[in-house]
Amino acid sequence: MSSLELNPTQPANPALQEIAAVTAAQHGVPAALDQQLELLMQQGELRRLGVAFTRFVAQLGTADPVLLLSCVVLSELEGRGHSCLRIPDLLSDPDALLGWPAGQWQALQNSAGPLPASSRLWLRQLAACSQVLLEAELDHGQPLLLVDDRLYLRRYWNYECAVASAVQRKASQPRPLDLQQVRQGLDSLFGATVDANANTDTAQTVDWQRIACAIAVRSHFSIITGGPGTGKTYTVARLLALLFSLSAQAEQLRIVLAAPTGKAAARLKQAIDHALSGLAEKMQDQLPLAELAARMAPAATLHSLLGARPDTRSFRHHAGNPLDVDVLIVDEASMVHLEMMAAILDALPPHAMLILLGDKDQLASVEAGAVLGDLCQNASAGAYLPDTAAYVQAASGQQLPAAMLHGQSALAQQTVMLRESRRFGGPIGQLALAVNAGEVAASSHLLQTDNSGMLSWYAQAQLPALLQLALAGRAGVEDSYLPYLQLLQAAPVLQSGAAEGGKEEGYLAWVKQVLLAFDRFRILCAVREGEWGVAGVNGLIEQALIAQRWIHKRSDWYAGRPVMITRNDYGLGVFNGDIGMTLPDPQRPDSLRVYFLQGEQVRSVLATRLADVETAFAMTVHKSQGSEFSHVALVLPEQGGSLLARELLYTGITRARQFFTLLTPQPGVFGDALQRQTKRVSGLSALLR
Numbered sequence: 107m108s109s110l111e112l113n114p115t116q117p118a119n120p121a122l123q124e125i126a127a128v129t130a131a132q133h134g135v136p137a138a139l140d141q142q143l144e145l146l147m148q149q150g151e152l153r154r155l156g157v158a159f160t161r162f163v164a165q166l167g168t169a170d171p172v173l174l175l176s177c178v179v180l181s182e183l184e185g186r187g188h189s190c191l192r193i194p195d196l197l198s199d200p201d202a203l204l205g206w207p208a209g210q211w212q213a214l215q216n217s218a219g220p221l222p223a224s225s226r227l228w229l230r231q232l233a234a235c236s237q238v239l240l241e242a243e244l245d246h247g248q249p250l251l252l253v254d255d256r257l258y259l260r261r262y263w264n265y266e267c268a269v270a271s272a273v274q275r276k277a278s279q280p281r282p283l284d285l286q287q288v289r290q291g292l293d294s295l296f297g298a299t300v301d302a303n304a305n306t307d308t309a310q311t312v313d314w315q316r317i318a319c320a321i322a323v324r325s326h327f328s329i330i331t332g333g334p335g336t337g338k339t340y341t342v343a344r345l346l347a348l349l350f351s352l353s354a355q356a357e358q359l360r361i362v363l364a365a366p367t368g369k370a371a372a373r374l375k376q377a378i379d380h381a382l383s384g385l386a387e388k389m390q391d392q393l394p395l396a397e398l399a400a401r402m403a404p405a406a407t408l409h410s411l412l413g414a415r416p417d418t419r420s421f422r423h424h425a426g427n428p429l430d431v432d433v434l435i436v437d438e439a440s441m442v443h444l445e446m447m448a449a450i451l452d453a454l455p456p457h458a459m460l461i462l463l464g465d466k467d468q469l470a471s472v473e474a475g476a477v478l479g480d481l482c483q484n485a486s487a488g489a490y491l492p493d494t495a496a497y498v499q500a501a502s503g504q505q506l507p508a509a510m511l512h513g514q515s516a517l518a519q520q521t522v523m524l525r526e527s528r529r530f531g532g533p534i535g536q537l538a539l540a541v542n543a544g545e546v547a548a549s550s551h552l553l554q555t556d557n558s559g560m561l562s563w564y565a566q567a568q569l570p571a572l573l574q575l576a577l578a579g580r581a582g583v584e585d586s587y588l589p590y591l592q593l594l595q596a597a598p599v600l601q602s603g604a605a606e607g608g609k610e611e612g613y614l615a616w617v618k619q620v621l622l623a624f625d626r627f628r629i630l631c632a633v634r635e636g637e638w639g640v641a642g643v644n645g646l647i648e649q650a651l652i653a654q655r656w657i658h659k660r661s662d663w664y665a666g667r668p669v670m671i672t673r674n675d676y677g678l679g680v681f682n683g684d685i686g687m688t689l690p691d692p693q694r695p696d697s698l699r700v701y702f703l704q705g706e707q708v709r710s711v712l713a714t715r716l717a718d719v720e721t722a723f724a725m726t727v728h729k730s731q732g733s734e735f736s737h738v739a740l741v742l743p744e745q746g747g748s749l750l751a752r753e754l755l756y757t758g759i760t761r762a763r764q765f766f767t768l769l770t771p772q773p774g775v776f777g778d779a780l781q782r783q784t785k786r787v788s789g790l791s792a793l794l795r
């Protein structure tokens with residue numbers, strides 16, 4: 107008994123006690139604990155799903171309080187993107203793990219009764235529960251699984267194992283290569299051979315783009331990671347050309363481009379087409395690149411590529427019905443969650459290559475997992491083997507820095523980080539680097555002293571200043587909503603049937619201008635709720651536009667309303683995160699359509715057919731991933747919180763191409779957020795070691 111800590115039970119609310127006694131009898135959770143769970147659920151601190159799951163687990167065997175508390179926490183963490191619970195994290199600093207108000211975890215513990223004081227004993231008690239499967243044990247459908255010190259919901263463990271084993275298998279599966287051909291191909295794509303420099307010892311002097319291509323062609327899995335503008339797309343266009351040139355039947359090579367969102371997919375396709383058309387001329391003597399590029403299908407979202415079945419978790423394509431593809435390139439891979447990554451790997455035929463592109467430092471997906479971050483654990487340090495260095499030398503003429511030759515894993519051999527930004531050399535790039543490194547003083551200094559006009563910090567921002575910025579820009583920066591509002595006022599005059607007689611083309615050209623103008627500026631909020639959250643800022647701007655008669659709002663739908671799709675609709679061809687603009691239908695000016703820009707094309711959907719949309723003057727940083735705007739205004743709330751962290755700031759800043767404005771109603775929130783890093787708990791890194 108000496109190892110057990112006895113916790114006094116808190117005084118309880120009689121009404122809740124009564125409910126708990128009845129329900130507890132039905133599902134086996136001890137009454138005091140159940141009452142506390144009910145209370146926390148009603149206060150919105152616990153997810154209903156988590157409590158229901160805990161009650162379900164209690165019914166399956168002994169209602170051990172250690173097990174039940176672990177279930178509650180595990181389920182809570184799953185809702186925040188973690189794929190498992192590390193028991194030592196819970197025992198050492200539960201408040202940091204859960205981000206709960208002081209005393210809440212203690213109250214929950216108190217209601218559970220005596221609990222072990224150390225994680226070793228906690229783990230031992232969990233391992234003894236019949237609802238928990240241990241790796242070496244007989245599987246009889248236990249809902250939970252304990253691996254080392256990590257507790258999992260079964261499906262997340264399955265996804266992690268599936269991703270780790272498929273990645274390792276594909277990364278170490280060599281492709282037959284003629285080294286001489288690779289060398290020649292790289293020379294013609296990147297210019298004359300750069301002779302290996304035996305003295306090379308710094309990452310900066312190495313041509314990582316050339317190395318990335320050499321590494322990617324040698325096996326069935328590779329990752330090209332790098333910050334914004336480091337040339338991921340530039341490199342992958344050259345990689346495609348290299349693959350075509352190495353293939354005996356290039357015209358039969360099935361290459362598919364995909365991304366998590368429709369917008370990111372369209373951007374990828376556009377960028378690759380542009381880069382390939384530049385290369386086609388250069389390569390015309392060696393390869394009919396223009397023809398080969400023209401045969402490539404349009405880029406797809408991952409959901410549509412895999413054949414998502416509405417309202418289910420299953421996909422049409424899987425190991426039993428694999429994708430018809432030889433090379434799959436997935437951009438914005440930081441947004442791909444664990445379950446989706448497992449589905450992609452499952453649906454690839456054994457001979458297919460998978461190439462992931464993305465920025466490992468960006469926000470992870472909303473759903474559980476931080477797959478790209480986990481897969482890139484060695485990207486910065488390199489971790490290459492001597493064999494890899496020898497291959498890179500022979501295939502590309504480049505020498506890997508000696509300091510990076512300390513690798514072990516197959517995955518590290520197939521991961522390349524691009525390190526030189528071609529687009530973000532200026533103040534925005536410097537700020538992104540300082541923020542990524544968590545340097546509070548340097549980041550604040552850059553924001554406060556920039557005299558190029560590219561950066562600005564409204565340190566004690568007030569809502570009228572935000573409004574002024576949104577509707578008129580700031581000194582030297584015109585990018586705001588003004589150009590789009592002015593275009594709205596210059597709308598072509600429509601009469602019924604106006605589209606007839608060839609006028610529709612002119613109308614669509616105006617629509618496109620409106621969409622492009624709107625995309626020059628965006629307000630990104632860190633949170634959804636509150637005055638400084640998406641809902642508050644959208645309301646503020648809408649009200650101001652009504653008062654200033656820029657828009658005429660008679661119902662939810664009005665001409666000039668920018669909207670974001672919040673749920674995929676395969677029938678209508680609109681996807682979560684797509685941004686559109688509501689404008690009159692030229693055929694019937696009294697009805698409204700929502701127009702979307704897809705690459706160069708404008709397409710539209712009747713506004714009333716879109717059920718899942720929200721107004722999009724402001725959007726969350728999460729939703730902005732995969733998009734870029736000339737001017738970004740990043741709005742932080744008055745108070746920080748566990749979700750306001752470095753990755754969010756970095757992602758927001760790197761959405762800005764030319765101008766970045768930070769608005770903080772309380773300046774200290776910026777520094778606090780910079781010092782906080784989002785830590786997604788997962789076992790993937792451990793499985794990949």
Ligand SMILES: Nc1ncnc2c1ncn2[C@@H]1O[C@H](COP(=O)(O)OP(=O)(O)OP(=O)(O)O)[C@@H](O)[C@H]1O
Binds near residue numbers: 341
């Ligand atoms: N080696 C290079 N030589 C010349 N220009 C380059 C090179 N690498 C990249 N660029 C140029 O730099 C710009 C950024 O490159 P690219 O768009 O490929 O970067 P990215 O990493 O894909 O960016 P993002 O993060 O926005 O997707 C492009 O204009 C590209 O043509």
